[in-house]
Amino acid sequence: MEHSRVHNTNNNGRGGQPRLVLEVEDLYVSFGGYRGRTRAVNGVSFQIHQGEILGIVGESGCGKSVTALSLLKLVPMPPGRIDGGTISLHTDDTTVDVTALAQDSREIRAIRGRQISMIFQEPMRSLHPMFSIGDQIVEILLQHFAMNRRQALDKAVALLERVGLPEPARVVHEFPHQLSGGMRQRVMIAIALACEPQLLVADEPTTALDVTIQAQILELLQALQAEMGLAVMLITHDMGVVAEIADRVIVMYLGEIVETASVDQLFTNPQHPYTQGLLRSIPNWTDQPKTPLHSLAGAVPELLDLPAGCVFVERCPFADKVPGLRKPSLIETEPGHFVKCWLYTEEFVHARP
Amino acid sequence: MPDPDDILLATEDLRTHFAVRRGLLRRQVATVRAVDGIDLSIKGGETLGLVGESGCGKSTLGRTITRLEHPTGGSVGFRVDNQMLDITNLSQNHLRRHVRRHMNMIFQDPLSSLNARMSVKSVIAEPLVLHRAARGKELEDRVAQLLTTVGLQPHHMQRFPHAFSGGQRQRIAIARALALQPRFIVCDEPVSALDASVRAQILNLLMQLQQQFGLTYLFISHDLAVVRHVSDRIAVMYLGQIVERGPTVAICQTPQHPYTEALLSAIPMPVARHERRSKRIVLTGDVPNPASPPPGCRFAPRCPYRQQICDEEIPELKPTRQGHTAACHFADELELVGIGKTGAQPTTA
């Protein structure tokens, strides 16, 4: 409801900061295919702290989902392959590099659900159609905690209540197909939170839902996050969703981070021409209807023929002023605001509009 | 150019129900009232935006108007050669000969709406061939011209749909819809399957084509922001019925039905926190099953302003103070909040 959680935002990097939960450094992921290897994620680095909602936005093919799946080693391998980088998960006493763990090792399975859990766009695909909701939660609880079935079932009911399902004692005995889309997503959240993970990865959690249901789920995620001090990584294509609940935002394009900033910085002062174009192309509530919208030229290119320099060069309105063949690096333009664009270097500052 | 006051299409108490059949003997166990008593009219050259959540019947309404579905009751009138023609019960044969060329449709997913086995040329030529509108060299010229119209190049006609990006595929689908120079096009979620950066291109193209050819659109979408941008008037659907309708800006700024208000309030806004609305209305519960709608007002079970009468009496769709039409017992009493009046920051009622 309110947006007063500013106390746990924006203090990344400077004094008295919340605990670091996850650190991704220079991650490269590619997929083999008929037509050669596609580089899905290209040198992505970011951090997530306790109690923070990190939004990752981008269009199809930008590598946001692959990044998320890599955190849990859920990228199918082959054809997928982690080509480089580290994913460090910091727990209370140890640090684990997820990339170094074997695909289905005991270690990674101990992390899944217990340390990092994940919810997906289509909850029906993640729920087993033949087991009741209760059975599915109980199974996970028994796997990670020393408790008996009775206790686990009680805890399942409590969890369902916490995610706002009406009549949890009844729902616990129902099957996924008996629930609506919004209720299923709530069940998924309950399952994801069952083992009190440090980090919740939500991959397009509301894309398949109607706006009124989306509002419910976003509100729930926000409330739970504040209450449990959870770190949340929210992956979405919808700028509105990010603005609504994220603290910090990463904008991805073709496997690279092009801009990262706090949510207020990003929406008041977007800097990368891609972010600017994307935000301006969204219909605004104050424009006159039936006037032309600002639009980005072209379409997202295929991952197979990536431009050699800046990933956005083919669609960038300033491309003719800057050497497109050289790859820019991420530059800090104001505290906590990084952008990967030549326009913000000393050399090309004159080319800025 | 059509006279803008001409009604091009009008429905009266239009109903489309589906039988739910179960079991070996296929007994009918329930009726889904997907479209349940719709009155609307569309003037020549305007865009009517039809907005609602999944399962509210908006796509079924679009398909019923184009007679892909046979209506259960009510009527659809469509102006052909300056005469209103009741097309509700025309045979498919008759429709083909006299009506089809004047109305067309654009679908949500261009990957599904373009046959992957056909070249772009045969896709766009299909309506022209079917109506014997052109052949040979003339046909090829028409296809080339249509491709140019939608921002593609004539040599693209040799290619196959899979060689194009999502936005380009939608352009091909639009070219096909324009082939017979129809007056009326139903756009069923035409930008929902597209990437955000391409969406604006297609919306601009649709608006520009409307001006260029005097087209009339029924624009169906779940995305109120998009609908607001392209429409002259908006109709909001809930559970098979229209709950509110009126001029675009008025509906968004001063909604008169609680559902419209909630819908507007639920839209996540891509703006910084300090520009944000201060209060959000989050509806509880889910949309009821359209096979057994609530007895009174269909929105009553989720309505934050519900009174006793709401559960008992079905509200009529009637004109309100603000000059639109709403189906709410308290349309004139409630002070509902919209978006866009003073920046993006309306005050709370």
Add this chain to the structure above:
Amino acid sequence: MAHPEPANPREEAAHVPSGKTEAAAYSYWGLIWWRYKRNRIGVVGGIALLLLYALVLPAELTAPYPLNERHTGFLDVPPQFIRFISPDGRFSPRPFVYGLKQERDPETLRRLYVPNEEEIYPLRLFVPGEESWTFLGLTWDRHLLGVESPGKLFLLGTDTQGRDLFSQLLYGGRISLTVGLVGVALSLVLGGIVGLISGYLGGIVDDLIQRGIEVMISFPSIPLWIALSAAIPAEWNSIQVFFGITVILSSIGWGGLARVVRGMTLSLQNEDYVKAGRINGATTWWIVTRHLFPGTLSYMIVAATLAIPGMILGETALSFLGLGIQPPMVSWGVLLKQAQDITVLAHKPWLIAPVFFLTVAVLSFNFLGDGLRDAADPFSGQ
């Protein structure tokens, strides 16, 4: 419509995949072919089948000896080896075979054939046969591979009646492999039409057809085939028997194909392009012929390819039981009849050779079918 301007010059540069990625340039069928080529085992199956058909179809040319020619004095000859090293240890660039010498096993007194190292018959291409043959209007007297008289070339040995097994195998293969093709073609036509009707019309017609097919499929096939082939009139000539057998085999196969086609038709009908066709004034005939039929065709081909092995095995089984192809026609099943007895097999193991060819053919069809199936939906997980 006036002469339209490009919608927006900036957008017009909209990135069209330049064909840098190969797939972009292909048509639908081109794309299927392109995907198929990438499936190694599928290609192996395809090539194996091409070779097999190239070998058996012109059997008159490729077989060293005519059908049913008996070589008196050469009964139950074991396979001859093709040699490259002459008796004096020198390498001979032209392969040759030794002549055959008859001996008796001193213990069992069975007749034995051993190579006679004094007679050397070099292998030759296009050797003249004793009689000229006619195939597809072409008359000639040559055989692809052979040796000069009086030498004999029995690559896979001979049977009890002195017929060259390799030649018989090629002639038999022609029957066995065409039974599969013709049978499947029949089922394809029948199954395709019934499936399209059933899927497109739906309702009661669909229900009736589906129940009918279910009843038909639930008959045990072998007894049904036996019953049907027993009904083939004795006075039919061999061509008639051949077609009779094909019809019997396809009588069962079409049901499965019809269901595949019906399922495809049902799912394609929900595609928006079919709705778009109706919006654009397409008739039922147009939708079926332009959208539904081409849409199901690739799947029909796959289903058919995978159905051929069943037909071939069915023919073999019938003929093996003596109910299928009748001598003087030969098929692999007919040839295998000679290998019914375990003692025969112990003494003349080469008579089992048709099984090897049969296995190669069946496996190749399965490989090809699998390869085509993966390629048939070129838009699934590129």
